Amino acid sequence: MYKFIAILTFYKQFVVWSFIVNVIIALYTPYAIPALCIKLFLVIFSWYYFNETTNKRKLTIYKNLGISSFKLFSIIFIVDSIITLLLLKLYTEFL
16 A cells, blocks of 8 residues: 555656646547557656656655556556546546
C-alpha cells in the first residue's frame, strides 16, 4: 500500500498536464484507442526523459522503495488510462 501511495505522489506532478491532454484529446478524437495510444506515447516519453536527463535523481527514492522505473511508469499509465477513459465516457455522454 505504501508503494502505491508513493507512486500516486509521483503522479501528482502530472495531474494538471494529464487533464489538459485529456481535454485536447476529447476535443479532437473522443475515441478510446487513439487516446490510449497518445497517453502511452507520452508515458514512454516521460520515462525516457526521467531516465536520460538529470531528473534521474528524482527516481532514486522510488528505487530505494523497491519500485523500478518501468513499474512506476507502467502503473502511472494504468491510472492515467482509467482517468482518461472515464473522462472520455463523460464527454461522449454529454455531447
